[in-house]
Amino acid sequence: MPAKPSEIKKATIHTYWDSKEGLVCPLCASQLQHEFNNGGRKIITLKGPVWVVTNYYSCVNLKCEMHEAFPAAYHSAMQRKRFSLEVWAKVIQHHFKHHLNYSTTVDLMWDDWDVSISRNTVRSICEFFEMAGKQYTDQKVLKEVQSSGRIVLSLDGAQPVKNEPSLWVFSDRLTGNVLLARNLESAPASTLCSIFQEIEMLYSAPIVAIISDKQKSIVNSVKQFKPDIPHAYCQYHFLNHIAEPIASKDSHLKKILRKFVKQLSIIQNSKHADSNGLYKLFHPIS
Known part of the structure; x- marks a missing residue:
């Protein structure tokens, strides 16, 4: 039997079958009997750790569903969970x-x-x-998607904080509804492919096209999922990245110009700073 840790100063909490009808089975009205207790376990609450001893009961009726021992649970404890x-x-x-x-x-x-x-x-x-929340799909969204009969899926992931999971949002472009949001530590093709399948099962509608950026894992996931469906690349991401080669060349040119200007004698010789206007002109570049 587990022993109560010495650091827990609060009184031990014992759970009991608490009903105004007494030890009476709520299913068949037969007698309930005490079976055993678990010896106690540590539960961490917002007010500190507590030691909870859970008592188990059973119905004497062999045909009753409550014949097997069941716990009289502590209201703040979760089964097999350490935190309240x-x-x-x-x-x-x-x-x-x-x-x-x-x-x-x-x-x-x-x-x-x-x-x-x-x-x-x-x-x-x-x-x-x-x-757990996935079990309660928004009925309005479900109805709209099923009425449409198909899904044009758009997806994108964002990582607000470095080294934290990315938030991925999966939306239907035909109805404008968010179908699923998921925090992912990583998003390999296999994971995204599984999510596509999950969305189809959840909404009972086929994904007929996908819109995304050209991230390699997304491209591969679509090939794994349905290689024959259209996969369009998001215009926002396309236009956002189209200037990158130009920006890269511009940055390289800027470095060359800065290096050339620094080699000028009027820049290197700072003793002329007070008398030479060109020094003041070029000084911010260095």
Whole structure:
């Protein structure tokens, strides 16, 4: 049996079957009986760690669904989770409501609540919440996409903070709806291909075309997914990058001019600074 850690000073919390009907099965009205307790486990809350001993009960009716032992759960504890429900809620609020990255959330949990939580745990909580939210697809969006009968998918990823996951947004250009948003540590072709398949299953409509930038992983993902569908490149990204070769040459020319000007004697010989107007003219370049 696990022992209560010495650093937990608060009184041990015991969970019990709490019902005004007493130990009566809510399904078949038979008697409930106590089976065992788990010996206790540590739960980290916003007010500090607590030790929770969970009692298990079962229905005496062999045919009842509650015949197998079940826990009388602590209201703030989550099964097989170390952090309490309110810690989860605070992490989710920081990340999804206030748009804070994982590292900042870790710092705030410690600064505000003295809760030591790792970046990986914060990420896992957010991903768990995100996956759970997928079960509740917006019915209005679902209806519009299914009425259209097809999806012209646009996708793009942005990394607001260096070394943090990128936010990828997948939208339908025909209805103008965002179909899916996902935080991704990396976006290889296989991952994007799986998301394309997920979107088709989620909305019961085929993806008939894709619009994106010319990122290699996206190009390869479309080839893996449906190589025969049109894959158009976003005009914004195209026009945004079209000047890059010119800018590169311009930058190179600027370096050559700067090097040439610095070699002029009027620049190298700073003692003429007060008397030579050309020095003052070229000095900002150096």
